[in-house]
Amino acid sequence: MKTRHHRFRLTPLAIALSTSLLATAQAAEPDAIADSRLAVEEVFIFANADDVRSLPGSAALVSEEQFQIEFANDINQLLKTVPGTYIREEDGYGLRPNIGIRGATSERSSKITLMEDGVMIAPAPYSNPAAYYFPTAMRMHSVEVLKGAPLLRYGPQTTGGVVNLVSTPIPETLSGSLDLRAGQNGEQDLLANVGGQYGQFGFLVETAQRRSDGFKEIDRGSDSGYDIEDYVVKLAWTGDRQSLLFKAQYSDEISDETYLGLTDIDFSANEDRRYGLSSIDQMNNYHAGFSLRYALELSDTLNLSVLAYQNNFSRDWFKLSGGNSFVNAANAGDATAQAILDGEADAFGLRYKHNNRDYESRGVEINLDQTIGDHSLSYGARIHEDEMDRFQPIDIYDQINGELINTGRVEPTGGDNRLEDAEALSAWITDSWQLTNALNLNFALRYEDVDSSRRQFSDPERETDPSRRSNNSSEWLPGASFTYQLNDQWQALAGVHRGFSPLGGGAQDFEEPETSVNWEAGVRYTGSWYLEAIAFYSDFDNKTENCSNANPCSNGATSGAFTTGQAVIQGLELQASTVLSFGDMNAPIDLAYTYTDAAISRDNEEEGFDDGDTLAAVPENTLSLRVGLETAMNWDSYAVIKYIDETCVTIGCNTDSNPFNRTENLLVTDLISRYAINDDAVVFVKFENVFDERSIVSRQPEGARPNKPRTASVGLQYQF
Numbered sequence: 001m002k003t004r005h006h007r008f009r010l011t012p013l014a015i016a017l018s019t020s021l022l023a024t025a026q027a028a029e030p031d032a033i034a035d036s037r038l039a040v041e042e043v044f045i046f047a048n049a050d051d052v053r054s055l056p057g058s059a060a061l062v063s064e065e066q067f068q069i070e071f072a073n074d075i076n077q078l079l080k081t082v083p084g085t086y087i088r089e090e091d092g093y094g095l096r097p098n099i100g101i102r103g104a105t106s107e108r109s110s111k112i113t114l115m116e117d118g119v120m121i122a123p124a125p126y127s128n129p130a131a132y133y134f135p136t137a138m139r140m141h142s143v144e145v146l147k148g149a150p151l152l153r154y155g156p157q158t159t160g161g162v163v164n165l166v167s168t169p170i171p172e173t174l175s176g177s178l179d180l181r182a183g184q185n186g187e188q189d190l191l192a193n194v195g196g197q198y199g200q201f202g203f204l205v206e207t208a209q210r211r212s213d214g215f216k217e218i219d220r221g222s223d224s225g226y227d228i229e230d231y232v233v234k235l236a237w238t239g240d241r242q243s244l245l246f247k248a249q250y251s252d253e254i255s256d257e258t259y260l261g262l263t264d265i266d267f268s269a270n271e272d273r274r275y276g277l278s279s280i281d282q283m284n285n286y287h288a289g290f291s292l293r294y295a296l297e298l299s300d301t302l303n304l305s306v307l308a309y310q311n312n313f314s315r316d317w318f319k320l321s322g323g324n325s326f327v328n329a330a331n332a333g334d335a336t337a338q339a340i341l342d343g344e345a346d347a348f349g350l351r352y353k354h355n356n357r358d359y360e361s362r363g364v365e366i367n368l369d370q371t372i373g374d375h376s377l378s379y380g381a382r383i384h385e386d387e388m389d390r391f392q393p394i395d396i397y398d399q400i401n402g403e404l405i406n407t408g409r410v411e412p413t414g415g416d417n418r419l420e421d422a423e424a425l426s427a428w429i430t431d432s433w434q435l436t437n438a439l440n441l442n443f444a445l446r447y448e449d450v451d452s453s454r455r456q457f458s459d460p461e462r463e464t465d466p467s468r469r470s471n472n473s474s475e476w477l478p479g480a481s482f483t484y485q486l487n488d489q490w491q492a493l494a495g496v497h498r499g500f501s502p503l504g505g506g507a508q509d510f511e512e513p514e515t516s517v518n519w520e521a522g523v524r525y526t527g528s529w530y531l532e533a534i535a536f537y538s539d540f541d542n543k544t545e546n547c548s549n550a551n552p553c554s555n556g557a558t559s560g561a562f563t564t565g566q567a568v569i570q571g572l573e574l575q576a577s578t579v580l581s582f583g584d585m586n587a588p589i590d591l592a593y594t595y596t597d598a599a600i601s602r603d604n605e606e607e608g609f610d611d612g613d614t615l616a617a618v619p620e621n622t623l624s625l626r627v628g629l630e631t632a633m634n635w636d637s638y639a640v641i642k643y644i645d646e647t648c649v650t651i652g653c654n655t656d657s658n659p660f661n662r663t664e665n666l667l668v669t670d671l672i673s674r675y676a677i678n679d680d681a682v683v684f685v686k687f688e689n690v691f692d693e694r695s696i697v698s699r700q701p702e703g704a705r706p707n708k709p710r711t712a713s714v715g716l717q718y719q720f
Contacts, residue, residue, distance in 0.1 A: 045144045045154075045164050056432070056442040056481040057148025057495055058084065058520060058534045058573065064142050069628075069638055070672060071181055071686060071715055073138040073189055073210065075099075077670070080642045081624040082145050083573035083592040084161070084536070087644065088617055088663075089697040091257055092215060092708035095226065095283075097134055098551070098617070098698075102147060102596075103499065103516055103538030103569040104160025106617045107551035108132070111501055113157040115164040117247065119291050123313045123359035124386035126156060126422035127452055127505030130548055132357075133287050133313045135165050136230040136251060138179075138191055139208040142166045147536075148520050149479035149495035152444035153378065153430050158477055159499030159516050159538065167247075170195045170202040170234055176720055183686075183713025186213035186225065195234070202236035214256060215709055216272050219343055220402055221279030226255035241297040249289045257283050260323040261703025263330045263338070264659070264696075271694050271706040276343045277320055280352065280397075280404060285315035301371040310362045317355040321394070324702035331660055343402035350397045350404075353416070361386035376432040387421035388505060393460075411460035418456040418466075420505025425449045438485040444497065446477040450513075452505045471507035475500045475515065494521035499538065503561050504546065511561065514544040522573075532575040539601075543567035545616070551700055554616055554650040555607065564651060565604035567615060571596035584632040594622045600651065613652035619645035619665075634676035643667045649699045664695040666707055682717045 045059075046052055052059045060082040062072075072078050074094035079085045086100035100106030108130035114121050122129040146154070147161040154162045174196030181189040188211050195204030207230065214224030230251040237244045258274065258281035266273055291309040298304055329337035339345035363384035370377045394410040428446040435441050450473050455466035481495025499516040507513075522534030545562045547553035553562035572595045580587040598618035600609045623643040630636040646665045648654070653661040669691055674684040692710035699705070 044166060045146050045162070053524060053526065053530065053532075054483065054491070055146075055148075055150060056440055056483045056493055057146065057150040058493075058522070058532075058536075059147060059150075060084075060145040062143035062145075066626075067138075067140065067142065068717065069636075069674070070640065070670070071138075071179070071189075071684065071717070073181075075134065075137040075143070077640075077642070078137065078143060079145070079163075080622070080644070081590070081592055081626060081640070083534075083575055083594045083622075084147055084571075085145065085594075086596075086618055086622070086647075088647070088700075089707055090700075090705060091255075092706065093212070093226065094137065095134070095253070095255055095257065096132055099131075099163065100617060101145070101161030101163075102159075102536055102571070103518060103540070104157060104501070105545070105598075105615065107546050108548060109134070109163075110546045111157055112160055113151070113154050113162045115154070115162065116289075117167055117291070118164065118307070119289070119309045119311075120361065120363075120384075121165070121289075121311065122361075123311075123357075124361050124388050124420075124422070124505070126384065126424050126450055126502050127386050127420045128357075128359065128388040129157070129504065130546065130551075132315055132317075133285065133359075135167075136208045136210065136228060137165075138189060138210070139168065139206060139230060139232065140165050141168050148518075149444055149481040149497035150430070150442060152446040152477055152479045152497055153380075153428055155426055155428075155446060155477075156424065156448055156450070156500065156502050158446065158497070159501055159514070159518060167232060168193055168195075168204060168206055170197065170204045170236055172197055174198075178718045178720070179715065181686075181713050181715035184711045185215050186211065186223075187711070187713060188212070189715075193232075197236075200238050202234075202238075204232070204234040206232040215711070216274045217270070218256075218274040218279045219276035221274070221276055222256070224256045224274060226253065226257070228253045228255075243295045245293045245295075247289075247291045247293075250287070252286045253283065255283045257281065257317075258319050259701040260320055261327060261699065261701070261705045263327055263341070264704055265330075266341075267696060267704040267706070271704075272709065275323075275341045276402060277323060277326075277341065277350070277399065277404075281317075281319035283315065283317045283319075285313065285317075287311070287313045303369045305367045305369075307365040307367075308363075309365075311360070313359040315355070315357060318352060318395075319355065321351045321353045327703035328660075340399065343399065345399075346401070347399040350399060351410075352395045352397055354393050354395070356390070356392050358389040359386070374434045376434075378430045379428070381425070381427040384424045384426070385422065387419065390416065390418050390420070392416035413458050413460060414456060417458075417460060417462070418454055420452070420454045422450055422452040422502070422505055424451075424502075440483045442481045442495075444479040446479075447475070448477065448500055448502070449474040450502045452503070452507055454506050469506070469508050471503060471509055471511060473502060473513045475513065481520075489525055489527050491524040491526075492522075493524065493534070495519070501544065503544070507561065511563075512542055514540065514542055514563075516540045516543075529576060529578040532573075534573045535571070536573065537570040538568065540567045540569075543600075543615070554652075564607065564615075565600060565609060566602040567599065568601040569596065569598040569615065569618065571598075586628075586630045588626070588628045588630070590624075590626040592624045596620060596622075609651055610655070612654075614648050614654040616648045616650050616653075619647045621645045635673070636676075637671070637673040640670040640672070641667070642670075644697075660699065663697055663699060666693065666695040666697055668693055668707065680719050684715050684717070686713050686715070687711070688713075 076094040088098040098106040104111035110129040176194030179191040190209040193206035210228040212225035216224040258278035260278040365382040367380035453470040479497025501514040525531040547557040598615040628638040
């Protein structure tokens with residue numbers, strides 16, 4: 001049963017830490033800070049926007065400036081401004097995002113490679129990649145998104161793209177920052193850090209604290225919010241031609257989240273309602289991560305880096321199981337099911353599962369970067385292993401007169417009591433060849449060898465022999481791309497690469513991983529405007545869906561993988577940006593648009609799919625527009641407009657008129673106004689979803705779910 005927990009209201013721990021960080025920086029004498037000789041290497045795919053605009057593949061950078069301007073705390077809202085990304089919201093806060101990129105659909109972000117500072121960050125990237133853990137977005141320095149053939153340097157997911165979250169770098173001199181925000185529904189955010197470099201040594205200490213009462217109203221229940229605490233420590237040393245960087249991170253989350261959504265009639269009446277059946281649902285999780293990176297300059301043309309990492313994640317999402325049966329029945333007109341949801345009818349034998357899982361992942365990666373004439377080469381290999389321990393007891397409740405009464409427990413067996421693991425060997429070589437002043441050729445070859453297994457137990461004590469399954473897959477993944485400088489302003493680019501998505505720990509020996517051939521081609525223009533147009537085409541031999549309770553597959557399965565057959569995902573990405581000047585005022589403009597056609601490309605009689613059936617979770621059109629007005633009076637204002645089309649919940653919603661098989665489109669506008677008190681302090685006011693546009697943004701896991709309502713907040717950003 002859900003236990004009530006202490007709500008973060010600038011807790012003594014947070015206040016003490018932020019105060020001590022501020023005092024540490026202010027107490028330091030300027031001459032105590034030695035001249036920095038450090039070049040501590042943070043993990044960037046690309047260093048700045050100029051690098052993004054010259055890559056032999058499509059990419060995007062969500063910059064530190066965008067984080068600062070928007071006081072970003074929801075990764076979904078940030079990535080909606082990146083072309084080629086597909087976001088399916090779930091809880092309104094981005095706690096467990098569903099991110100897709102091009103050919104990689106969005107089921108719990110399991111089809112893309114997620115990294116923090118170059119380290120794979122999914123709970124178990126090979127055996128269980130579904131992102132039930134996601135780093136706290138507000139403590140990030142920037143976000144890098146890489147698509148096209150160059151992504152073969154990273155993996156294991158190599159179809160759609162890579163998302164690398166770059167954490168706060170160690171500053172060159174002793175300094176820090178303190179960011180505060182307070183808003184409606186009890187929202188409070190705090191970010192505080194301090195760091196610096198002394199001679200050969202550097203450090204950073206940082207905390208992010210978030211809390212909210214939530215915007216949903218639970219029948220006969222309490223809050224629907226969350227508490228999050230996140231801590232990071234970095235220690236660095238740099239000697240002669242070498243450096244060492246250690247990072248430790250710990251976070252803890254308690255969120256009153258559920259899988260249970262609403263019927264369409266109830267959504268129309270009050271989209272922020274939550275049924276009392278979900279009043280005891282709660283997620284508890286913690287994450288601890290450690291990494292050690294060693295870099296050595298072997299010569300002027302040869303650099304070595306070695307990375308060792310360990311991530312541990314544990315979670316227990318206690319929630320109603322099978323609530324979808326009541327929602328579906330009520331949507332079909334069943335009065336009894338509706339009465340049970342309303343708490344007006346008794347229900348017996350309700351199953352509330354402790355979705356309790358422990359994850360571990362660890363590995364060692366080595367990489368050599370070498371320059372030979374006009375060639376910039378990178379060779380590398382990684383040994384990785386991860387595992388998931390699922391032990392999920394079920395508590396039985398009866399609903400009597402609208403109250404939930406515990407009547408027993410079922411100990412876990414079968415699918416609720418299993419171990420899954422994977423071992424993987426990866427190797428890669430890339431070559432950037434500046435063939436002429438105008439032509440740059442890039443070649444990449446990646447190898448993935450994955451062994452996965454599952455042991456499933458029929459008794460809670462795990463004393464009997466388990467049932468077993470296993471899978472091995474090995475793939476060579478080649479890719480090539482180029483850029484050609486047509487003149488000082490125009491550049492052409494194109495590329496092709498083979499994509500791969502491992503099946504996970506539940507795969508059987510006869511199942512094949514998802515593979516694809518992915519093409520892109522486009523042009524870039526750099527002048528008073530930056531313009532980019534890139535077409536993409538992904539051809540799948542065997543498109544798959546990763547099945548879970550959060551993202552049931554098109555066949556209704558909630559575990560394993562579901563192969564939907566041959567498919568094509570193709571589209572066009574457009575970007576435009578400039579800064580217009582009006583006297584002493586500037587108006588930055590950034591536009592991103594994506595058109596996508598995602599469909600089955602060959603009849604699949606076995607599964608009942610036809611050529612032309614639309615794939616699930618891929619919107620046809622997405623658009624974002626960021627516009628600002630920056631003045632000489634230190635008062636700047638910005639609008640961020642984001643649009644996303646309706647999407648299919650299951651494959652083929654384009655061939656039927658069933659409204660329950662699709663979501664709704666959504667247009668949201670955020671407004672931010674900032675005033676700089678001085679060079680170090682900025683105050684701001686922010687209105688999210690200022691016009692209070694509400695839509696059914698998801699029907700998974702169990703019913704209609706809304707986006708976040710209009711929310712006002714105020715805050716302070718202070719640097720010292």
